[in-house]
Amino acid sequence: MRATATLDWYGCATFRLVLPGEREDGRDLVVFLDAYVDRVPGAAGPGLRAEDIDRADWAVIGHSHFDHLWGAERIARQTGATVVGSHESVRILDGEGVPTAQLLPVAGGERIRIGRETHVSVFPSLHSCVWSHQGMAQAHEVCLGDLRVDWHGRQARMGDLFSWVASLGDETRAHLRASDQGARGDGGAFVYLFETPQGSLLYQDTSGHWSGILQDLRPDVAILAAAGRGNVDGEPVQGSLAQFVARQASLLKPGRVVLGHHDDWLPGFSVATDTKPIREELGRWLPRCELVETGYLAALEVFG
Ligand SMILES: [Zn+2]
Numbered sequence: 001m002r003a004t005a006t007l008d009w010y011g012c013a014t015f016r017l018v019l020p021g022e023r024e025d026g027r028d029l030v031v032f033l034d035a036y037v038d039r040v041p042g043a044a045g046p047g048l049r050a051e052d053i054d055r056a057d058w059a060v061i062g063h064s065h066f067d068h069l070w071g072a073e074r075i076a077r078q079t080g081a082t083v084v085g086s087h088e089s090v091r092i093l094d095g096e097g098v099p100t101a102q103l104l105p106v107a108g109g110e111r112i113r114i115g116r117e118t119h120v121s122v123f124p125s126l127h128s129c130v131w132s133h134q135g136m137a138q139a140h141e142v143c144l145g146d147l148r149v150d151w152h153g154r155q156a157r158m159g160d161l162f163s164w165v166a167s168l169g170d171e172t173r174a175h176l177r178a179s180d181q182g183a184r185g186d187g188g189a190f191v192y193l194f195e196t197p198q199g200s201l202l203y204q205d206t207s208g209h210w211s212g213i214l215q216d217l218r219p220d221v222a223i224l225a226a227a228g229r230g231n232v233d234g235e236p237v238q239g240s241l242a243q244f245v246a247r248q249a250s251l252l253k254p255g256r257v258v259l260g261h262h263d264d265w266l267p268g269f270s271v272a273t274d275t276k277p278i279r280e281e282l283g284r285w286l287p288r289c290e291l292v293e294t295g296y297l298a299a300l301e302v303f304g
Contacts, residue, residue: 003028005198007258007302009294011045012036012067012265013205013225016056017302019196022115023057029115032059032081033192033203033223035072036265040175044263044272046296050074058114061085062205063127064092064187066179067265073181076102084112084120088187096181108190118196123217125189126208128228129236131157134164136228136270139242139262140277143229146236168268175266193217199303202252205261207231207244214251221302222254226273227261241273246281249289256290256304257282 003020010016014034022029037053039045050071056079059072069089073096076083082102083093090105104112108124131154132146149157166173189208194201202219208231230237230244237244249257262273279291294300 004301005196005303006299007223007294008297008299009046009260010037010048011039011263011296013062013261014068014071015203015223015260017194017201019115019118019198022118022196024116029058029118030056031114031120031194032056032072032075034062034068034205035059035070035075035083036067037071038175038179040171040266042171043265043267045265051078053078055079056081058120059083060120060192060203061089062125062192062203063189064088064183064185065206066176066181066183068205069093069183070179070181073098084122084192086187086190088184092181092183106190107188115196118194121193121195123191123193123213124210125191125204125206125213126210126231126234127186127189128207128225129231130228131155131161132229132236134161135268137241138271138277139226139245139273139275140240142240143236144238146229147238148235165266165269172266172268191217193219201302202254204248207241207261209233209248209251211251214248217252219252219254221256221258222249222252223258223260224248225261226259226275226278227270240277240281242277242281245278246285249282250285253286254289256292258292258294258300258302 008016017031019029037050076098084104087105090103106122111121192203199220202222207225264272
């Protein structure tokens with residue numbers, strides 16, 4: 001019997017996918033989804049640092065913000081992994097000294113063979129409307145308005161957000177300084193679709209999407225980011241995060257949803273998300289879909 005594909009959650013939106021026997025040499029293929037492992041002291045997480053990761057073949061990065069990309073430079077250097085990410089993510093890693101041969105820049109539309117019978121396809125996506133709030137709302141809270149705010153208005157509100165986050169205390173400030181790789185914005189967000197011998201898996205690391213893209217993907221399992229204010233086709237969701245996640249699931253129609261980005265990874269800014277409203281909304285929109293909450297490093301048998 002074939003060994004089962006597993007998914008380890010490293011907190012925030014970082015996961016490790018292990019596909020048995022999928023390397024060209026017959027060994028297990030190890031794929032990091034995002035690379036943010038380090039945390040502010042005392043924050044929820046796996047209790048590891050990026051320095052602790054000694055095995056990876058690939059790292060796919062959803063977008064260039066520190067809480068997704070920071071760590072990829074060390075993981076790539078330590079393991080020789082190839083990093084797939086936006087041209088902005090690749091620019092940052094090039095500046096960190098990651099060899100060019102280990103950098104695979106994408107813009108959406110690519111299909112990359114990463115294992116014997118495994119491919120990953122890249123699709124354009126959207127970042128959550130992080131400019132529209134300071135601390136994150138709980139999943140049941142209905143958020144309205146903020147429609148048609150132009151680029152300049154959003155930039156001004158992002159400036160307010162940065163000042164506020166920097167006021168969260170010395171440890172947070174030190175963490176933000178250490179993780180600051182000079183990203184020029186999010187670099188463009190992606191969703192990735194893995195096609196493996198055991199099933200297909202969609203990976204999203206921030207709560208945003210283009211509806212027209214999601215509705216054609218039909219993964220067996222979807223990792224969906226549940227944090228902040230959802231972005232629907234460029235505008236903030238008019239409703240709750242729970243409704244946003246459930247609507248995404250109704251577009252994708254997976255058999256299982258695995259939540260990501262919902263833990264309290266940066267206390268003061270993030271919240272420990274109450275997943276009950278998400279479970280209830282999902283039950284209304286897609287009753288046969290299973291919602292999976294996995295613990296840190298729990299080796300979830302991802303395709304069931
Ligand atoms: Zn982000």
